Amino acid sequence: MASKFNNLRINNLDAGAEFEKKIVFFLENWFSDSEKVEVQTSGSTGIPKVFEIEKKRMVNSAKMTCDFLGLKEGDTALLCLPVEYISGKMMLVRSAIRHLELFISEPSVKPLKNLDREIDFCALTPLQVEHSLDRLPLVKNLIIGGAAVSESLKQKISGSENHIYETYGMSETLSHIALKQLAPVSEDYFTAFDQVSIATDDRGCLKIYAPELNEEVLQTNDLVEIINEKQFRFLGRADNxxxxxxxxxxxxxxxxxxxxxxxxxxxxxxxxxxxxxxxxxxxxxxxxxxxxxxxxxxxxxxxxxxxxxxxxxxxxxxxxxxxxxxxxxxxxxxxx
Structure with a gap:
């Protein structure tokens, strides 16, 4: 897949034509004069909805992640998540704003099966990680999101020498606002980015203030234990x-x-x-x-x-x- 978008280098690892079309559609929108893009929620906690996000806020989110992981121009990334959702869109935005060399793989439970080289950065779901354990040493920085990481999966990846993180976030926070390291060090709590402030309401549910990502204070239904001004432990959803x-x-x-x-x-x-x-x-x-x-x-x-x-x-x-x-x-x- 040859890229025509602002010198963004895209290599097709094993993506089909339909996935390529979705990537091109988003990138044409991203590099257009429009100030916003549409994002769809996953529907895991309610009815899926579509809302518009300002591109500048997505750029802010991308910079937070890239800076935290130390990603620089010329580093490599792998996209193997659906671009209909914020997780896939943000992988494209990170690659575009940090000038990463991007490899694309069809979203599946085994997205790394054809990977034959080291990659600096990748995002996977827990299910994808479960089916890619033998290939994880090729990924230097891995973030896992979309669902909670089970205890059994944590044990399977605990011996990794590469950096693996569990993420906390939602569509409204433009991917994650906090990370918890699983390997090579295992952490108990999520740590929010420097640009993010956290608190709880009277139910004990997390409130997020991240003005660079969303102008509103985001009230979640996630019950948490606040450790300090930046760290918290997730307990469960109030509606569960x-x-x-x-x-x-x-x-x-x-x-x-x-x-x-x-x-x-x-x-x-x-x-x-x-x-x-x-x-x-x-x-x-x-x-x-x-x-x-x-x-x-x-x-x-x-x-x-x-x-x-x-x-x-x-x-x-x-x-x-x-x-x-x-x-x-x-x-x-x-x-x-």
């Missing part, structure tokens, strides 16, 4: 909290515990119950297994009511187009 018998249960925290013990995708849900209000259940992706049931039963959860009332095995957990677990879709499927 399960109220069972008067006890508030954070499903994401329980999922972290379970995923240390089993390799399967596991999701806690609260289903309507006449006595408890919501009954805690655990949905596991894969074939029914007495061994897995026994493992779950023997997990020493912090509270007795953290043990699921039921365990349901399902062949495939619904996901959004960019790979996130769709709790809304899963709850509908299980309820039926």
């Amino acid at each position: 909290v399960i109220n069972s018998g008067g006890a508030k249960i954070f499903p994401e925290q329980l999922e972290t515990v379970v995923k240390r013990e089993i390799p399967n995708e596991a999701v806690f849900l609260g289903l309507e119950d006449e006595i408890l209000g919501q009954k805690l259940i655990l949905v596991i992706e894969g074939e029914d297994s007495d061994k897995i049931r026994e493992v779950i039963q023997n997990i020493p959860f912090e509270k007795s009511f953290h043990h699921p009332k039921d365990i349901i095995f399902i062949s495939e957990i619904p996901r959004t187009p960019n790979g996130k677990v769709s709790r809304i879709g899963l709850k509908e499927k299980v309820s039926q």
Whole structure:
């Protein structure tokens, strides 16, 4: 794929014609006289929506990431995320403003399968990382986003000598505003960029002030523990909290515990119950297994009511187009 955009060097690793068309469409818009571009949310926590973003704010976001990772002109990057979403768009913007040499690969669960050289920078989803472990040594700086990184995946990448980070962000923050290093050093908390201020509301949910990215104070539904003015620990989404018998249960925290013990995708849900209000259940992706049931039963959860009332095995957990677990879709499927 020859690039005609402001000397941006683009190399086609294994991208199809349709993916190329989407890249060209965005770049034509990016280098046009328009001051804004359209961005679509993933729909993982609600109905997908489209909104406009000022290009100058996307440039600010790109500079924050490039500066943090020390990326310079001539470094290489790999794009293997859908360009319909902010994650893919920002990889193109970073490459354009920092003059990176960009390689493109068709978005898939194995995007690094044809990579035969070292790359300075790449962004992947946890699912893509899971299927690319043997190729990760080729990526000097890797950011993982789109969904939480499971405990089992953290263990698999913990021995890496290259720099690997989990990201925190959303479409409204133009990709991430905070990073947590997973390798070669394992950190417990996310650290926000210098240009970002954080606080919580009366529910304990994160508030983000990043004037270079969004003129509004962004109120999230993410419950966090504030460590200091720049660091925080993610606890779970307020709208995912399960109220069972008067006890508030954070499903994401329980999922972290379970995923240390089993390799399967596991999701806690609260289903309507006449006595408890919501009954805690655990949905596991894969074939029914007495061994897995026994493992779950023997997990020493912090509270007795953290043990699921039921365990349901399902062949495939619904996901959004960019790979996130769709709790809304899963709850509908299980309820039926």
